[in-house]
Amino acid sequence: MVEVQQVSKTFGARSTLVRALNNLSFRIDRGEFVGIMGPSGAGKTTLLNIVSTIDKPSTGRVYLAGEEITHLPESDLTTLRRDQIGFIFQDLNLLSALTIRENIVFPLTLTAVPGQEIQKRLAHFSQQLELGHLLDCYPDELSIGQKQRVSAARALMTKPQILFADEPTGSLDSKSATELLQYLATINLDDETTIMMVTHDAFTASYCNRIIFIKDGAFYSEVVRSGSRQHFFDQIIDMQAAIGGGVRRDRTNRF
């Protein structure tokens, strides 16, 4: 579903040159729920931006659902984003002049999805994410956690093949975070939505099936879940300790 081949990314030039990604390669199969972790400055957000078509690599290739996206013209990227990709990013990008209902259906307004189907999905996702009572409110009237759930519902409305998430629980209290993660795990299992999620948090990461650790823009290691979530969490914590370099560690027991 995702293939990253020898991707490098540099910013700036000469004395200000920063090598954010350095010859990075990996793949994510359809239906996987993969976490990207690593120390601050490792290149996680740069990687997510490149794989999710927001930015381009300096060198290397990226394939999404079998299609090389690295050299696709902007018009094709727009279609790809609209039809196949969902985003849950930290800056929620909700449109303040629109109601929650309008925000959630917004990605489908320019598609051929029939109105009846849009209403069906709206009912489904607003029920799943407990947003039914908020549909006529405006974003400014909602808490951060509620806005994050709206952002998730909006991302899921197009039934994306792949969902990209950047610290999706970053601004949530632990109850809301757990609910959102459980929901992501459910759509990953039930709808086979492939998920790639950047996070610093081992508890959040423990909902994934596999974690790719990067350091200094390069592949460092990976951990695959084989047993309980608690055991996976412990393995992630151990890898964070091994990788060092300013990784935030939170051993708090949230299970």
Ligand SMILES: Nc1ncnc2c1ncn2[C@@H]1O[C@H](COP(=O)(O)OP(=O)(O)OP(=O)(O)O)[C@@H](O)[C@H]1O
């Ligand atoms: N637009 C940019 N211009 C210049 N340098 C950049 C730019 N974006 C990222 N960088 C640099 O690239 C490196 C990787 O940054 P990136 O944000 O991808 O790391 P990260 O792993 O997501 O970090 P954090 O965990 O702190 O969010 C850092 O050294 C950063 O300063």
